[in-house]
Amino acid sequence: MAKRLIPTLNRVLVEKLIPPSKTSAGILLPERSSKLNSGKVVAVGPGLRDKSGSTIPVAVKEGETVLLPEYGGTEVKLGEKEYHLYRDEDILGILHD
Amino acid sequence: MAKRLIPTLNRVLVEKLIPPSKTSAGILLPERSSKLNSGKVVAVGPGLRDKSGSTIPVAVKEGETVLLPEYGGTEVKLGEKEYHLYRDEDILGILHD
Amino acid sequence: MAKRLIPTLNRVLVEKLIPPSKTSAGILLPERSSKLNSGKVVAVGPGLRDKSGSTIPVAVKEGETVLLPEYGGTEVKLGEKEYHLYRDEDILGILHD
Amino acid sequence: MAKRLIPTLNRVLVEKLIPPSKTSAGILLPERSSKLNSGKVVAVGPGLRDKSGSTIPVAVKEGETVLLPEYGGTEVKLGEKEYHLYRDEDILGILHD
Amino acid sequence: MAKRLIPTLNRVLVEKLIPPSKTSAGILLPERSSKLNSGKVVAVGPGLRDKSGSTIPVAVKEGETVLLPEYGGTEVKLGEKEYHLYRDEDILGILHD
Amino acid sequence: MAKRLIPTLNRVLVEKLIPPSKTSAGILLPERSSKLNSGKVVAVGPGLRDKSGSTIPVAVKEGETVLLPEYGGTEVKLGEKEYHLYRDEDILGILHD
Amino acid sequence: MAKRLIPTLNRVLVEKLIPPSKTSAGILLPERSSKLNSGKVVAVGPGLRDKSGSTIPVAVKEGETVLLPEYGGTEVKLGEKEYHLYRDEDILGILHD
Numbered sequence: 001m002a003k004r005l006i007p008t009l010n011r012v013l014v015e016k017l018i019p020p021s022k023t024s025a026g027i028l029l030p031e032r033s034s035k036l037n038s039g040k041v042v043a044v045g046p047g048l049r050d051k052s053g054s055t056i057p058v059a060v061k062e063g064e065t066v067l068l069p070e071y072g073g074t075e076v077k078l079g080e081k082e083y084h085l086y087r088d089e090d091i092l093g094i095l096h097d
Numbered sequence: 098m099a100k101r102l103i104p105t106l107n108r109v110l111v112e113k114l115i116p117p118s119k120t121s122a123g124i125l126l127p128e129r130s131s132k133l134n135s136g137k138v139v140a141v142g143p144g145l146r147d148k149s150g151s152t153i154p155v156a157v158k159e160g161e162t163v164l165l166p167e168y169g170g171t172e173v174k175l176g177e178k179e180y181h182l183y184r185d186e187d188i189l190g191i192l193h194d
Numbered sequence: 195m196a197k198r199l200i201p202t203l204n205r206v207l208v209e210k211l212i213p214p215s216k217t218s219a220g221i222l223l224p225e226r227s228s229k230l231n232s233g234k235v236v237a238v239g240p241g242l243r244d245k246s247g248s249t250i251p252v253a254v255k256e257g258e259t260v261l262l263p264e265y266g267g268t269e270v271k272l273g274e275k276e277y278h279l280y281r282d283e284d285i286l287g288i289l290h291d
Numbered sequence: 292m293a294k295r296l297i298p299t300l301n302r303v304l305v306e307k308l309i310p311p312s313k314t315s316a317g318i319l320l321p322e323r324s325s326k327l328n329s330g331k332v333v334a335v336g337p338g339l340r341d342k343s344g345s346t347i348p349v350a351v352k353e354g355e356t357v358l359l360p361e362y363g364g365t366e367v368k369l370g371e372k373e374y375h376l377y378r379d380e381d382i383l384g385i386l387h388d
Numbered sequence: 389m390a391k392r393l394i395p396t397l398n399r400v401l402v403e404k405l406i407p408p409s410k411t412s413a414g415i416l417l418p419e420r421s422s423k424l425n426s427g428k429v430v431a432v433g434p435g436l437r438d439k440s441g442s443t444i445p446v447a448v449k450e451g452e453t454v455l456l457p458e459y460g461g462t463e464v465k466l467g468e469k470e471y472h473l474y475r476d477e478d479i480l481g482i483l484h485d
Numbered sequence: 486m487a488k489r490l491i492p493t494l495n496r497v498l499v500e501k502l503i504p505p506s507k508t509s510a511g512i513l514l515p516e517r518s519s520k521l522n523s524g525k526v527v528a529v530g531p532g533l534r535d536k537s538g539s540t541i542p543v544a545v546k547e548g549e550t551v552l553l554p555e556y557g558g559t560e561v562k563l564g565e566k567e568y569h570l571y572r573d574e575d576i577l578g579i580l581h582d
Numbered sequence: 583m584a585k586r587l588i589p590t591l592n593r594v595l596v597e598k599l600i601p602p603s604k605t606s607a608g609i610l611l612p613e614r615s616s617k618l619n620s621g622k623v624v625a626v627g628p629g630l631r632d633k634s635g636s637t638i639p640v641a642v643k644e645g646e647t648v649l650l651p652e653y654g655g656t657e658v659k660l661g662e663k664e665y666h667l668y669r670d671e672d673i674l675g676i677l678h679d
Contacts, residue, residue: 004193005164008156009186036659045190046156051148051245051536051633059590059628067587067658074189076164077133085189089591092656092667093627096586101290102261105253106283142287143253148245148342148633171286173261174230182286198387199358202350203380239384240350245342245439268383270358271327279383295484296455299447300477336481337447342439342536365480367455368424376480392581393552396544397574433578434544439536439633462577464552465521473577489678490649493641494671530675531641536633559674561649562618570674 003079007045010058010088013076014039014066037068038095042083059088067092100176104142107155107185110173111136111163134165135192139180156185164189197273201239204252204282207270208233208260231262232289236277253282261286294370298336301349301379304367305330305357328359329386333374350379358383391467395433398446398476401464402427402454425456426483430471447476455480488564492530495543495573498561499524499551522553523580527568544573552577585661589627592640592670595658596621596648619650620677624665641670649674 007013016039044058060066069092073084104110113136141155157163166189170181201207210233238252254260263286267278298304307330335349351357360383364375395401404427432446448454457480461472492498501524529543545551554577558569589595598621626640642648651674655666 005190006193007190008188011190013190043190049147049153050631050635052635053147053149053151053153054635056631056635069656074166076189091590092658093587093589093593093595093625096588102287103290104287105285108287110287140287146244146250150244150246150248150250171263173286199384200387201384202382205384207384237384243341243347247341247343247345247347268360270383296481297484298481299479302481304481334481340438340444344438344440344442344444365457367480393578394581395578396576399578401578431578437535437541441535441537441539441541462554464577490675491678492675493673496675498675528675534632534638538632538634538636538638559651561674 005043005076005078005083007043007085009045010048010056011045012041012058012060012066012086012088012091013043014068014073014084014086014091015042015081016068016084017065036095037070038065039068039084040065044088060091060094065095067095102140102173102175102180104140104182106142107145107153108142109138109155109157109163109183109185109188110140111165111170111181111183111188112139112178113165113181114162133192134167135162136165136181137162141185157188157191162192164192198237199270199272199277200237201279203239204242204250205239206235206252206254206260206280206282206285207237208262208267208278208280208285209236209275210262210278211259230289231264232259233262233278234259238282254285254288259289261289296334296367296369296374298334298376300336301339301347302336303332303349303351303357303377303379303382304334305359305364305375305377305382306333306372307359307375308356327386328361329356330359330375331356335379351382351385356386358386392431393464393466393471393473394431395473397433398436398444399433400429400446400448400454400474400476400479401431402456402461402472402474402479403430403469404456404472405453424483425458426453427456427472428453432476448479448482453483455483490528490561490563490568492528492570494530495533495541496530497526497543497545497551497571497573497576498528499553499558499569499571499576500527500566501553501569502550521580522555523550524553524569525550529573545576545579550580552580587625587658587660587665589625589667591627592630592638593627594623594640594642594648594668594670594673595625596650596655596666596668596673597624597663598650598666599647618677619652620647621650621666622647626670642673642676647677649677 005013041060041062041064044062047055047058050056069090072090073086076083076085102110138157138159138161141159144152144155147153166187169187170183173180173182199207235254235256235258238256241249241252244250263284266284267280270277270279296304332351332353332355335353338346338349341347360381363381364377367374367376393401429448429450429452435443435446438444457478460478461474464471464473490498526545526547526549529547532540532543535541554575557575558571561568561570587595623642623644623646626644629637629640632638651672654672655668658665658667
């Protein structure tokens with residue numbers, strides 16, 4: 001059974017991060033504040049081609065933590081793991097601590 | 098009666114893979130986990146042309162196992178075999194063990 | 195009365211093939227299997243122009259047997275014969291025995 | 292009062308041909324067979340410009356007999372004569388005896 | 389108060405011609421025949437820019453008599469005079485006696 | 486509090502001119518004739534970029550009196566003054582006495 | 583927990599400015615006049631790519647005060663702070679005192 005997926009074109013495979021309800025010090029996080037729809041980039045496609053035929057690199061890289069749109073994303077189950085597939089232009093930004 | 102189809106432009110001919118309900122060791126697979134909508138690429142078209150007139154190679158290759166979108170695909174019966182025809186930009190990714 | 199039509203731009207003139215209900219050996223073909231919506235290319239246009247002004251050759255050639263989409267196609271009667279006119283990007287593929 | 296019209300861009304001025312209901316030998320033509328929606332090209336525009344600024348010649352020429360789409364075309368009366376104006380990409384093909 | 393308007397981009401300023409209901413010899417013209425929706429070009433814009441940045445000259449010139457579409461056109465009153473503003477691609481053709 | 490706005494891209498900031506209901510000689514202007522929806526250009530953006538990356542200068546200049554479309558325009562209040570923001574392609578033309 | 587967001591493509595991260603209801607001298611500002619929907623640019627993406635593959639710099643810069651459209655913008659909470667994400671073409675202009 002397939003374990004790995006290399007996305008096509010400018011698609012990005014993301015593993016969603018479930019935000020902790022408590023801080024490392026155990027303090028309960030207020031409901032709204034922790035709910036950042038984010039995920040880790042697991043794999044990226046080769047990119048789209050522009051009109052002149054050259055390839056446009058995908059806007060995010062493997063390993064980056066990204067801010068995801070509220071809607072969209074195609075659910076993909078590989079073995080027991082669940083991922084989501086996005087087009088790179090739908091990913092809102094790259095998150096840094 | 099026609100046995101072979103060479104797709105036009107960036108179309109891709111795929112033979113859908115029916116996921117096994119049991120593992121090779123005979124263990125019954127849980128209903129949801131095995132349901133990956135995938136297929137084997139049987140033939141690809143020559144590709145579309147970009148604005149400058151050069152051909153854009155198709156995003157997948159013959160023999161690759163690909164992840165298919167939930168909807169879409171045109172059913173094509175050649176002899177006794179059933180295939181599906183997709184545009185390459187609708188194929189989600191390439192699956193690897 | 196006009197007998198011949200040279201299509202314009204990337205249009206393709208096709209004569210539909212009515213699939214035989216019996217094999218050459220006389221065996222009645224099951225209803226569904228023989229129903230391949232196909233036809234023979236009778237004439238093709240000069241092709242469209244791309245953004246840089248050069249002509250994009252039509253995706254199929256005269257004499258080829260092609261797989262037609264389920265819908266679309268403009269009916270054209272020339273003398274007693276009936277043809278259908280398609281845009282080349284709507285033709286699904288080229289059929290080979 | 293204006294007698295002549297030079298179409299703009301890729302427009303084509305056509306005088307519709309009313310198909311004869313009888314053959315030259317006087318035999319009544321069956322209703323459907325003679326109904327080819329065709330016309331003679333009376334004048335063509337200079338053509339559209341493509342992205343690189345050069346002009347794309349119109350797909351048909353003055354004097355040619357062309358196959359017209361079932362719908363569309365702008366009616367234009369010049370003096371006592373009635374014409375129809377089409378964009379060249381809507382003209383289906385060029386008819387030859 | 390403004391008396392003159394230089395249209396922007398590919399806009400064309402037209403003064404509509406009201407067709408005479410009688411010929412110069414005084415003969416009453418049949419209602420339909422004289423109703424050609426035409427006008428005189430009073431001013432044209434500098435033209436649009438194509439993708440490569442160069443300007444595409446407007447399809448008609450000042451002083452020409454043009455055939456107008458049945459609908460569209462923005463009414464513009466300058467002093468006591470009434471004009472109509474069109475995009476050049478909406479003007480059907482140039483009329484000649 | 487902000488007093489000045491530099492529009493982005495091909496946007497144009499306009500201060501609408503309220504047409505006088507009387508001529509300088511005090512004669513009451515007929516209601517319809519004076520109603521020219523016009524304004525003075527207060528600021529323009531740097532312009533859009535075309536496909537080849539170069540900037541397309543905005544179609545109107547600061548200080549010009551322009552004819553505005555009947556609808557559209559975003560209201561912007563800077564201090565006590567009211568302005569309207571348009572895209573340059575929506576401005577109909579430049580008015581001259 | 584993520585504190586910083588680098589927007590992708592031509593997205594712009596903005597911190598909205600809540601207009602003071604009183605002037606510095608304490609005079610109560612009339613309700614309507616102070617309501618300018620503006621904000622400070624906190625971060626910008628690398629920009630979109632044009633057809634020829636080169637990057638189009640974002641229309642606004644970090645630190646600038648910008649006029650925001652009445653609608654649109656994606657709410658993003660980073661820690662305790664609230665931001666809004668816009669595409670650069672939706673930002674109306676740059677505000678100066």
